[in-house]
Amino acid sequence: SQTIHQWPATLVQPVGSPLSLECTVEGTSNPNLYWYRQAAGRGLQLLFYSVGIGQISSEVPQNLSASRPQDRQFILSSKKLLLSDSGFYLCAWSLLQGLLSGANVLTFGAGSRLTVL
Amino acid sequence: AQSVTQLDSQVPVFEEAPVELRCNYSSSVSVYLFWYVQYPNQGLQLLLKYLSGSTLVKGINGFEAEFNKSQTSFHLRKPSVHISDTAEYFCAPAQLGNEKLTFGTGTRLTIIP
Numbered sequence A: 001s002q003t004i005h006q007w008p009a010t011l012v013q014p015v016g017s018p019l020s021l022e023c024t025v026e027g028t029s030n031p032n033l034y035w036y037r038q039a040a041g042r043g044l045q046l047l048f049y050s051v052g053i054g055q056i057s058s059e060v061p062q063n064l065s066a067s068r069p070q071d072r073q074f075i076l077s078s079k080k081l082l083l084s085d086s087g088f089y090l091c092a093w094s095l096l097q098g099l100l101s102g103a104n105v106l107t108f109g110a111g112s113r114l115t116v117l
Numbered sequence B: 001a002q003s004v005t006q007l008d009s010q011v012p013v014f015e016e017a018p019v020e021l022r023c024n025y026s027s028s029v030s031v032y033l034f035w036y037v038q039y040p041n042q043g044l045q046l047l048l049k050y051l052s053g054s055t056l057v058k059g060i061n062g063f064e065a066e067f068n069k070s071q072t073s074f075h076l077r078k079p080s081v082h083i084s085d086t087a088e089y090f091c092a093p094a095q096l097g098n099e100k101l102t103f104g105t106g107t108r109l110t111i112i113p
Helices: none
Strands: A003-007 A010-013 A019-026 A032-038 A044-052 A055-058 A065-070 A073-078 A087-094 A112-116 B003-005 B010-014 B019-021 B024-026 B031-038 B044-050 B056-058 B064-068 B073-078 B087-095 B107-112
Touching: A003 A087, A010 A019, A019 A032, A019 A087, A019 A112, A032 A073, A044 A065, A044 A073, A055 A065, A073 A087, B003 B087, B010 B019, B019 B107, B024 B073, B031 B064, B031 B073, B044 B056, B044 B064, B044 B073, B073 B087
Parallel strands: A010 A112, B010 B107
Antiparallel strands: A003 A019, A019 A073, A032 A044, A032 A087, A044 A055, A065 A073, A087 A112, B003 B024, B019 B073, B031 B044, B031 B087, B056 B064, B064 B073, B087 B107
């Protein structure tokens, strides 16, 4: 069965410090991978998605970047955190071309809560 | 571009009462529709999905949703809620060929004992 892991679960960082959140998926190949951010009262915002190694699409301009060094690894990074980067970050995966088979269900990790002070 | 509106940000309901969480989407093309649930401090779980066929879709935990194409709605319902249903609920439409889901702003369901 497929599993998705996100870490760290919680993180408190000072403004201006770097960030690295990691997400890995097991039990599947060539997944679509996604990073979402959930800020208080603002729902889920898609930040990045990837359909393959090294292929990253950015949805909104921001202080963050994403990388996919391996097929099942997705990393969210920042060189210098801002106060506005605080939030709950969710990694998710789905089957490649899942919508064509009606199976494009997003499966989410447990999330990483980032507090920037 | 796909957009979705969840009209109620918070819905308080007494235990064992029925509930309806509203969702409207905008699209002129075929869509797939999903409801996700997020329990406190957890990731999201799929509650149910509409891909095609019967417009009444049944999901986990006794929830169901009805796809109404003419009203572009996909409201979520449960005839009798339980304390354990306290969570945030997200509606998400997707389009064929588009690998991204657009989530609504969520509805926080609070069950009153």
